[in-house]
Amino acid sequence: SVFAGPNHLVIFHMNDTHGHVWGTEDGGGFARAATLINQAREEVAKEGGAVLFLHAGDVNTGIPESDQLDAVPDFLALHYMGLDAMSLGNHEFDKPFEVLEKQYEVAQFPFLGANFVNEKRGGPVFEPYIIKDYGDFSVGIIGLVTEQTKVLEPIYLGENTIVDAEETLNMYLPIVQEKADVVIVLAHLGYHADGGRPNLSVEFTTSDELAENVSGVDIIIDGHSHTLLETPVVINNVIVAQAGDNAENIGRIDLWIDDGRIVDWRGEVIPLTSDIPEDPFIKMFTDAFYQLGSEALNEVVGVTKVYLDGERAHVRSDETNLSNLIADGMIWKTGADVALMNGGGIRASIEAGEITYRDILTVLPFGNTLYVLELTGKDIMDVLNYAATIPDGQGAKLHVAGLTAEIKGGKATNVKINGKPIDLNKTYKVVTNNYVAAGGDGYTMLAGKPGYDTYFRDADSLREYIAHLGTIEDYTSQERLIELDQ
Numbered sequence: 001s002v003f004a005g006p007n008h009l010v011i012f013h014m015n016d017t018h019g020h021v022w023g024t025e026d027g028g029g030f031a032r033a034a035t036l037i038n039q040a041r042e043e044v045a046k047e048g049g050a051v052l053f054l055h056a057g058d059v060n061t062g063i064p065e066s067d068q069l070d071a072v073p074d075f076l077a078l079h080y081m082g083l084d085a086m087s088l089g090n091h092e093f094d095k096p097f098e099v100l101e102k103q104y105e106v107a108q109f110p111f112l113g114a115n116f117v118n119e120k121r122g123g124p125v126f127e128p129y130i131i132k133d134y135g136d137f138s139v140g141i142i143g144l145v146t147e148q149t150k151v152l153e154p155i156y157l158g159e160n161t162i163v164d165a166e167e168t169l170n171m172y173l174p175i176v177q178e179k180a181d182v183v184i185v186l187a188h189l190g191y192h193a194d195g196g197r198p199n200l201s202v203e204f205t206t207s208d209e210l211a212e213n214v215s216g217v218d219i220i221i222d223g224h225s226h227t228l229l230e231t232p233v234v235i236n237n238v239i240v241a242q243a244g245d246n247a248e249n250i251g252r253i254d255l256w257i258d259d260g261r262i263v264d265w266r267g268e269v270i271p272l273t274s275d276i277p278e279d280p281f282i283k284m285f286t287d288a289f290y291q292l293g294s295e296a297l298n299e300v301v302g303v304t305k306v307y308l309d310g311e312r313a314h315v316r317s318d319e320t321n322l323s324n325l326i327a328d329g330m331i332w333k334t335g336a337d338v339a340l341m342n343g344g345g346i347r348a349s350i351e352a353g354e355i356t357y358r359d360i361l362t363v364l365p366f367g368n369t370l371y372v373l374e375l376t377g378k379d380i381m382d383v384l385n386y387a388a389t390i391p392d393g394q395g396a397k398l399h400v401a402g403l404t405a406e407i408k409g410g411k412a413t414n415v416k417i418n419g420k421p422i423d424l425n426k427t428y429k430v431v432t433n434n435y436v437a438a439g440g441d442g443y444t445m446l447a448g449k450p451g452y453d454t455y456f457r458d459a460d461s462l463r464e465y466i467a468h469l470g471t472i473e474d475y476t477s478q479e480r481l482i483e484l485d486q
């Protein structure tokens, strides 16, 4: 190099942006991030350094304008922001695999996922790692996605699966170390060194465990737990960084590399405050996409005179008027005897007043479809007895229509379907969403049961049901699963 001294590498990182392309007056958004990245590019170019921009996964799902356009605005913006690579996040599997393939074409940057493999062919579906060669030094980046995806987003994995993150990393590390001076793991795994490790029916690796157990990694850029590490944490000599969520911040790590080794570093998370100007190009075309997304979403579908309660803590502990409405709409749409809805699938409330399609998509953002199952009375009892064990606060909390039961001591009793005692040998038509039907949220007893996917979006079913009702004068919440213990 013509420049004396160590080489300077600036790494920018984001994670869990969840459709939040667009900032507000209060800050945030991709156009502000672009400004900081471009400034750094100019600065380090003068000293012969380089900028690396990474995303640790969960670009998808969260803002209706983005969801409606299959996150094309997000991926295109990241492309023009010069993203070098992202790791796959669990929410990249919220929609059919073809959508992810389309996003890959739009993005034109690697979707790293060393442990996202095809079971039939074997081997990774996308790139496991990349090597960035900066002349004086090189950086290897290995992508990993949480094994939790197998229970959180099981539906669209198809013949693909997610294998052990740590084992996979150990398999690729020697190859990448051979080719690169600096090794980065771009991990959608989650940071739980401070606790809060989720309790799920699947073995999974967290980024802090990975740092603890693996040697040969310099940096873990993490996502998934939405953790804001204001400065990176060093675990077992590994720099672990995560930058919160929803494009409210961007992480920055400065490395000085001499003779292929990191000789100095510093790291921080920079809040994307309102005083940071928005990059005019990114803003211009993402705003155009917002218009496109908005037009479809602003359509008024119906009116409610009452607040429809989808508050996270409420729908994860009790039935609400909104959960009743959703479940009733599922029956209305499909003619099923019983509807089953997971509380965690309800993501927002609806205020009294006009209801737009946008409001509905905010409540049901996953793009799920209605799935009709043929279940015996005995099968339904298995579902209810599992539901009776779910503690308050879990996404698995069950909401129903067409059915009433009493819940006591972790068991369901006095079960009635359409007012008549359940017949254990009779076959009933049961509608749920494809997430639960595939065994999501622990409803594994449903996976493989006879039935069919209606390929009808849950949000569209609710939209039609609300349009059918016209004006919701009142929708009092009914306790259909009556908890007798409390």
Ligand code: ATP
Pocket: 016, 058, 090, 091, 094, 152, 153, 224, 225, 226, 342, 343, 344, 345, 346, 366, 368, 394, 395, 396, 433, 435, 441
């Ligand atoms: P993240 O991955 O961004 O950290 P998350 O959505 O996975 O967040 P939570 O907010 O705790 O984590 O929600 C998890 C719950 O969300 C699940 O238990 C389930 O009830 C619900 N959920 C997740 N994905 C889907 C889906 N595709 N369809 C319906 N419900 C879902």
